[in-house]
Amino acid sequence: MKTSAFNRWFGRGWLTLSFLFLYVPILALVIFSFNDSPIPNVWRGFTLKWYARLPGDDEMLAGLWLSLKIAFITACGSVVLGTFTAFALVKYRRFFGRTLLAGMASAPLVMPEVVVGLSLLLMLVSVQDVLGLERGLSTIALGHLLLGMAYATVIVQARLQDLNPQLEEAAMDLGARPHQVFWLVTLPMIAQSLISAWLLTFTLSLDDVVLSAFLSGPGSTTMPLVIFSRARLGLDPSVNAVATLIIVIVATGVLIASYWIARAERRRQRELAAVIRG
Numbered sequence: 001m002k003t004s005a006f007n008r009w010f011g012r013g014w015l016t017l018s019f020l021f022l023y024v025p026i027l028a029l030v031i032f033s034f035n036d037s038p039i040p041n042v043w044r045g046f047t048l049k050w051y052a053r054l055p056g057d058d059e060m061l062a063g064l065w066l067s068l069k070i071a072f073i074t075a076c077g078s079v080v081l082g083t084f085t086a087f088a089l090v091k092y093r094r095f096f097g098r099t100l101l102a103g104m105a106s107a108p109l110v111m112p113e114v115v116v117g118l119s120l121l122l123m124l125v126s127v128q129d130v131l132g133l134e135r136g137l138s139t140i141a142l143g144h145l146l147l148g149m150a151y152a153t154v155i156v157q158a159r160l161q162d163l164n165p166q167l168e169e170a171a172m173d174l175g176a177r178p179h180q181v182f183w184l185v186t187l188p189m190i191a192q193s194l195i196s197a198w199l200l201t202f203t204l205s206l207d208d209v210v211l212s213a214f215l216s217g218p219g220s221t222t223m224p225l226v227i228f229s230r231a232r233l234g235l236d237p238s239v240n241a242v243a244t245l246i247i248v249i250v251a252t253g254v255l256i257a258s259y260w261i262a263r264a265e266r267r268r269q270r271e272l273a274a275v276i277r278g
Contacts, residue, residue: 059221081152
């Protein structure tokens with residue numbers, strides 16, 4: 001009995017410490033975004049002046065808008081390409097180049113971003129004159145897409161492997177063609193994983209520094225690069241204000257998506273229970 005109680009309290013204590021380690025720095029950042037002192041870590045009173053100055057910070061706003069555009073393009077492209085890749089790996093067990101495709105799809109997950117960024121930079125420099133491609137939004141989105149597709153493939157592949165293949169077989173027995181089975185049966189069942197993959201790749205792209213530093217060009221500085229450049233000269237609370245706004249936006253998106261996913265899962269469970277009852 002004593003051992004069971006110790007294990008329970010030890011688990012709760014360790015979980016509490018883990019959450020504190022993860023979220024106390026974020027909470028401190030939010031609190032100090034309302035600090036009246038220009039010194040980030042010295043509290044001098046409550047103020048909203050750092051938020052009021054944001055509309056006049058053209059560099060930060062331009063970087064934020066560029067980061068949001070790149071993150072949106074990256075998330076959408078990653079979900080599409082990752083879904084097709086995961087579908088090929090799960091549904092087609094044997095085809096020429098399957099092992100190579102699986103390895104290339106997961107390689108960005110284990111490869112240092114410095115190596116990925118440098119290799120992409122060398123490739124873009126070599127084809128820049130031929131394609132007339134200038135470093136900027138398109139090149140940064142290309143690098144983020146390479147990384148985001150790998151994450152999306154893993155998420156969607158895990159969901160596809162858990163699906164009951166009898167549902168798709170039943171649809172085909174009823175006369176549905178393969179593309180109809182994908183759009184009408186498979187896609188609705190993996191919708192939750194698609195949303196999760198979109199949110200993850202959006203967040204990864206939004207805060208990426210390494211790839212953006214290699215692939216950005218003149219006039220295409222993303223928000224993380226702006227913050228990183230200012231950090232080397234000493235941060236001011238306006239950076240905390242921007243970070244707080246990003247936290248609010250991302251947290252709101254995650255809460256809305258979580259609520260939608262939970263409601264869809266409950267509806268699916270009710271429909272399944274109704275089918276079982278006949």
